Amino acid sequence: MAVTREVVIPNKEGLHFRPIMKFVDTAQRYQAGVTVHCEDRQADGRSPMEMLMLVATQGAKVKVVADGVDAEELVNALVSLVESGFGEM
Amino acid sequence: MITKKGINASPGVAIGPALVLDTEEYRIPLRTVDPSQLATQIRNLDAALQASRQEVQELRVAATRKLGDDTAGIFAFHEQFIADPRLREQVVELIQQRRYSAAYAFGQVMNQRQKLFRSVADPYLKERVRDIFDIEKRVLRHILGRTREDMTRLTEPVVVVAADITPSQAISLDRRHILGFAINVGGPTSHMAIISKLLGIPAVVALGDITSDVSGGETLIVDGTAGIVVASPDPETIARYQERQREHERQVARLRTLRDQPAVTRDGVAIELLANIEVPEEAAAAVEAGAQGVGLYRTELLFLSSTRVPTEEQQYETYRAAVEAAAGRPVIIRTLDLGADKLAPALGAAPHEHNPVLGLRSLRYCLLHLDLFKTHLRAILRASVAGDVRIMFPMIATVMELRQAKATLADVMEDLDEEGLAFRRDLPIGMMVETPAAALLAPAFAREAAFLSIGSNDLTQYTLAVDRGNERVAHLFSAHNPAVLRLLHRVARAGRVYGCEVSLCGEMAGAPLYTQLLLGLGLRRLSMASCDIPAVKQVVRRTTLAACRALAARVLKFDADRQVLNTLRDAHRALDPEDES
Structure with a gap:
């Protein structure tokens, strides 16, 4: 069962190295697969390269889509990570 | 095998x-592998990814300790990047579907990633291309074994x-x-x-x-x-x-024993054997090898090895060290000879030239960048008090160039005089003969220069219009081409007529095969890599000037370099090891 949530990138740097590292780290702790969408681009939430290529800057709206047994928990964890500004704000 | x-x-x-x-940024040649090898390629890839990840992990730990979390963060990212499941997936796909080797497939994927980074407008991301390079190198090194x-x-x-x-x-x-x-x-x-x-x-x-x-x-x-x-x-x-x-x-070892023997032909003609050097330390090695002096001190290295133009003091110290190491023997310092084939980062990027070998290089460059040239000349002149320094201008094609260079040198001497700095006023001023123009005008140059030194490599290149570094035409490059030999003969004769010392530096001088011919053409002074001196000296000591002259006379009649080569080989073989002066 796929779980979808939208979230706005709040931090100044946007999805750059450090935020992405935290994001990927989190995604890897769950079994569900996760895809992240930004405008017409999409990325595997476990691939730092693809996440970088999303070029999601401050204020960008991203959609997090997870599918798998723990999809709900994964999406919650990712969304709260993003909303907290990746703990950097 | x-x-x-x-x-x-x-x-x-x-x-x-x-x-x-x-060196070419890790372009791995396209290599497909046998289907039976695909599993091995994937295993190699996994092992390389694993090893690279481990390496980066260690770097991260060390960086945290030494440099703090910010720098360590870069390695943490590298670590994640290497562990990226999509990365492995893409490479494995190329290996399986196109039968690429692991190295080639990995290179291809990294290439795509570099392109992606470059295409992004964000300058911060663009900069990350360097990280991709770094990661790529690391993993490739593991795939290929101890590569880079x-x-x-x-x-x-x-x-x-x-x-x-x-x-x-x-x-x-x-x-x-x-x-x-x-x-x-x-x-x-x-x-x-x-x-x-x-x-x-x-x-x-x-x-x-x-x-x-x-x-x-x-x-x-x-x-x-x-x-x-x-x-x-x-x-x-x-x-x-x-x-x-x-x-x-x-x-x-045998040749080394020749070191203390004089370079004299069996009929008693003394030949001066000098060394070519690039760094001061070699001057000592040259003396050790039995050189009677330095016939060519190339000054480019100091400029090539630094990203900044060396200061007058740095140059002075370097030149003086070489002159002192020569312990009173002559040292011929060639002024800066930088061209497109050896560009110094210190001089900045040169504008693109269609034909760099015929372009703004060497003395031409110096005469256009007078500040740089004068600083260089000051350093040489100041070093001249430490021994027997002679100065030599390279790449001259016209008489005006020699005159301009001499005038610049005179200016610098005047400056040094005013500042009360010591230099040898009487230092001999010579030039290289490495363009056909200079060889053809040798009589004119012999009247205005204290000595001529034939640069046989460049002279051959310019005479035959062959780039010696281009392996597709390198076979046409032969210093024993009759056209080149006639130029050598002409320069030697002009030197004799006008009482101007003529020497030859370049590969030819160090090849024993040519020694008898060069002596026969009238050369008495040869400058070569110090390691070649013993072998050349051996030829000198086994031959007579009369035989050399006869050889030269015969060779000068030939039109094809093949004939020249055969004759030189015969003459070289005919040298009797027992007949030493």
Whole structure:
């Protein structure tokens, strides 16, 4: 069962190295697969390269889509990570 | 076992593990593998990814300790990047679907990623291309074995295999650990060849694609005397080459005993044998090898090895050290001879030239950049009080150039006078003869210069219109071409008529095959790599000037270089080892 949530990138740097590292780290702790969408681009939430290529800057709206047994928990964890500004704000 | 023939660039035999350097930004040749090998390729990839990840992890820990979390963060990202499941997926896909080797498939994927980064408008992301390069290098090194290594930090002896070695790379080499060179491009007189000879390291160049034929760690034999490279030799072949290696060492030792013997022909004519040097330390080595002085001190190295133009003091200290090491023997300092084939980063990027060898280089460059040139001349003049310094201008084609250079030197002398700085006012001012124009106008130049020094490499290149570094035409480059020989003869004669000393520096001077001919043409002063002096001296001591003159007269009648070569070989073979003066 796929779980979808939208979230706005709040931090100044946007999805750059450090935020992405935290994001990927989190995604890897769950079994569900996760895809992240930004405008017409999409990325595997476990691939730092693809996440970088999303070029999601401050204020960008991203959609997090997870599918798998723990999809709900994964999406919650990712969304709260993003909303907290990746703990950097 | 693979045997490849190239061009012998520096004599001797080296046997050891290969260190493959791919200088061209890691472009791995397209290689497809047999379907049965695909699983092995994937295993190699996984092992390389795993090893790279481990390495980065260690770097991260060390960086956290030494540099703090910010720097360590970069490695943490590298670590994640290497562990990226999509990365492995894409590479494995290429291996399985296109049968690419792991190295090639990985390179392809990294290439796509670099392009992606570059296409992004965000300047911060664009910068990350460098990280991608770094990661790519690390993983490729693991896939290919010990591939990319810094030559300045070698820990064990290796045979260096590379597409090309730039002069600045060559000088940063750790000489103790380099057994030999096997190089894709180049000719017998390319810079690479000159430097390896100078260092006494066996080298074979113009091997085509040796960098992809050999993999890191493979045993390699480099026979720099015959111009042959053998990869993965069998035990008998190794034994055979070890014998050749010993023979070469015996020969070197034999020639060394010639050091204290005078360079005099059997009919009593003294020949001056001088050394070509690039760094002050070589001046001492030259004296050790029996050189009677330095016939060519190339001053470019100081400019090539730094990203900044060396100051007057740095130059002065360097030149003075060389002059002092020569201990009173003459030292001919050639002024800056930088061209497009050896551009100094210090001088900034030169505008693109269609034909750099015929472009703004050498003295032409200096005359246009007078500040740089004057600083250079000041340093040389100040060093002149330390010994017998002579100054030589390169790359002259017109009389006006020589006059301008001399006028600049006079200006600098005047400045030094005003500042009360010491220099030798009477220092001889000579020039190189390396353009056909200078050779044809030799009588005019002989009247205005204190000495002429023939640069046979460039003279041959310009006379025959052949780029000696281009292996596709390098076979046309021959210093014994009749056209070149007639120019040499002309310059030697002009020197005699006008009482102007003529010498020859360049590869020709160091090749024993040419020694008798050069003497016969009227040359009495030859300058060469110090390691060549003993062999040339041996020829001098076994021949007579009368025989040399007869040889030259015969050779000058030939029209084809093949005839010249055969005659020179016969004359060289005919030298009787027992007949020494």
